[in-house]
Amino acid sequence: MDEDSFWLLIENCRPGAPDPDAEHLAATLTTRLAAGPLSAVIGFAENLAWALYRLDRREYGRDLSGDAFLYTRAAVVADGRDAYDRVLGNPAKFVPYAAGLVWAESLLYVPDRAYEHITGEEWGRNTRYSYESYSNAAGWSDGVDTA
Template sequence: MTWADFWALTATLNGRATEANCHRLAKRLSRRPLPDITAFAEHHAEALYRLDQEQFGSLPVIGMTTETGGPFPQSGDSFLYARCAVVAAGRQTWENALADPAEFAPYTSLDYDGERLLYIPDEAYELATGKEWHRGTRYCYESFSNKEGWPHLRT
């Protein structure tokens, strides 16, 4: 599977990682050969990993403030879900966000929740095989795992 194939499949989401959109994508993916499901998972993890950078993770949550009125920081989970929302929005949005943190910022809003995107490869595999998928990917998409993106966290 090429990046073009990955983004073409992601376009099934119509820009949002809703339950219905994600299920539709998982069904479409489940009809493809198992190596495509694995390749989709790899591209998916890498796309999230590449967004795992301090310049994005340090942006405040839009529409929220601390008790003192200051910017409300993203948690590790909210940052992951914001990255998922960017990927769900499609290739152009993802590329724009990588080039400019201002393009990423709107996805920190509580109006965007891309969490459901995380489960698409697992759902597709289960639909295709009837079995649960215990998989790993080359890239870890958990927040703060991209050491190059978080220079001060390097050990």
């Protein structure tokens, strides 16, 4: 799954009504991915991790706890590509997500649930990029070379 396919899948699975905790989105994504090949699940997991990793920067999360920061970044992703691109281009656009405590924790479990549905086993997955808060060292550096 490439990046365009990832965002198209999210857009196609987003509900027409507000989904404050992304529960509907997560359930629909899980159902769609569980019906497809395992490679789509893996591709979704990689793209999700990359999107979250790119938002893992000081200018977004300096005043949030690790969990709050992670779930808020997930809410940005759940809001779709246009919203994500706006936030990525302007950290001030992240503030309403953080201030409103709109979280999308359920989005994080989509690949694991789809994988388990397909294989019958838990997924001890690793993605190329970690989506855990503060894992993007370059995003949290102060720009000073300590070497």
